[in-house]
Amino acid sequence: MNATESRCPLCREDGGxxxxxxxxxxxxxxxxxxxxxxxxxxxxxxxxxxxxxxxLAEADQLLCLRAVSAVERVLRERLQPSKVNLAALxxxxxxxxxxxxxxxxxxxxxxxxxxxAPQREADEARLAALRDCLPAxxxxxxxxxx
Amino acid sequence: MNATESRCPLCREDGGxxxxxxxxxxxxxxxxxxxxxxxxxxxxxxxxxxxxxxxLAEADQLLCLRAVSAVERVLRERLQPSKVNLAALxxxxxxxxxxxxxxxxxxxxxxxxxxxAPQREADEARLAALRDCLPAxxxxxxxxxx
Numbered sequence: 001m002n003a004t005e006s007r008c009p010l011c012r013e014d015g016g017x018x019x020x021x022x023x024x025x026x027x028x029x030x031x032x033x034x035x036x037x038x039x040x041x042x043x044x045x046x047x048x049x050x051x052x053x054x055x056l057a058e059a060d061q062l063l064c065l066r067a068v069s070a071v072e073r074v075l076r077e078r079l080q081p082s083k084v085n086l087a088a089l090x091x092x093x094x095x096x097x098x099x100x101x102x103x104x105x106x107x108x109x110x111x112x113x114x115x116x117a118p119q120r121e122a123d124e125a126r127l128a129a130l131r132d133c134l135p136a137x138x139x140x141x142x143x144x145x146x
Numbered sequence: 147m148n149a150t151e152s153r154c155p156l157c158r159e160d161g162g163x164x165x166x167x168x169x170x171x172x173x174x175x176x177x178x179x180x181x182x183x184x185x186x187x188x189x190x191x192x193x194x195x196x197x198x199x200x201x202l203a204e205a206d207q208l209l210c211l212r213a214v215s216a217v218e219r220v221l222r223e224r225l226q227p228s229k230v231n232l233a234a235l236x237x238x239x240x241x242x243x244x245x246x247x248x249x250x251x252x253x254x255x256x257x258x259x260x261x262x263a264p265q266r267e268a269d270e271a272r273l274a275a276l277r278d279c280l281p282a283x284x285x286x287x288x289x290x291x292x
Binding site for chain 2: 051052053054058061062065066068069072073076082083084085086087088089090091092094103110111112113115116117
């Protein structure tokens with residue numbers, strides 16, 4: 001691990017609840033504050049320390065997007081979200097990771113991106129019901145083959 | 147055009163300054179309020195009305211991401227941004243479009259996502275210099291082959 005990597009939180013740690021580990025990437029579920037309003041919040045984290053999607057060779061880009069798309073499909077099938085949000089930002093942690101977030105028209109940030117200010121109070125009953133569904137999503141994601 | 151499509155702003159209009167048009171997608175540059183703080187803000191818009199990335203067949207996903215990645219590369223080469231942000235959200239307009247945004251550590255929203263509140267005053271001199279570079283980015287993007 002070089003100096004940059006030793007300072008990088010996604011080189012040092014999984015970055016959340018580890019759902020699946022593959023040779024080139026892992027899939028985690030966000031925990032804590034990140035996931036408070038939108039708990040069906042997964043990340044596909046590239047294992048090697050690269051900053052930008054275009055740093056990957058095309059075969060790796062395809063593999064990475066296959067994983068993102070497969071996680072999206074699991075969330076659509078199991079949770080019937082209003083929309084799935086995909087993003088690779090990395091301004092704070094410039095180590096390639098894709099956010100895959102199931103969004104609902106009742107969630108506290110809808111229809112804004114999860115990074116915008118809340119639009120309404122959280123619906124705790126619906127949030128609890130959604131959280132109850134996540135272990136089954138985790139299992140379905142863990143069973144994906146790439 | 148069916149009823150859903152006739153109500154969809156990305157079926158009715160290009161959605162910004164048209165930079166390149168291809169059979170299956172187009173590349174536009176965001177104008178107006180969207181681009182005020184972060185003007186190097188491009189979108190790859192899928193021409194057909196599909197909501198989710200996983201609605202595309204894998205060959206189309208690959209084509210779409212080739213376009214996203216190629217736009218990212220042009221922005222990196224010509225603008226040397228601090229980071230490129232990629233996102234497919236679509237909560238407001240559920241017609242597949244990828245945001246490709248060159249971000250700078252001096253921009254008003256940095257290091258937050260562009261959808262979060264501003265972090266500081268806009269640096270008008272640097273913004274003006276950045277805007278001056280965009281026509282050359284547009285031309286380089288228009289010249290891409292897919």
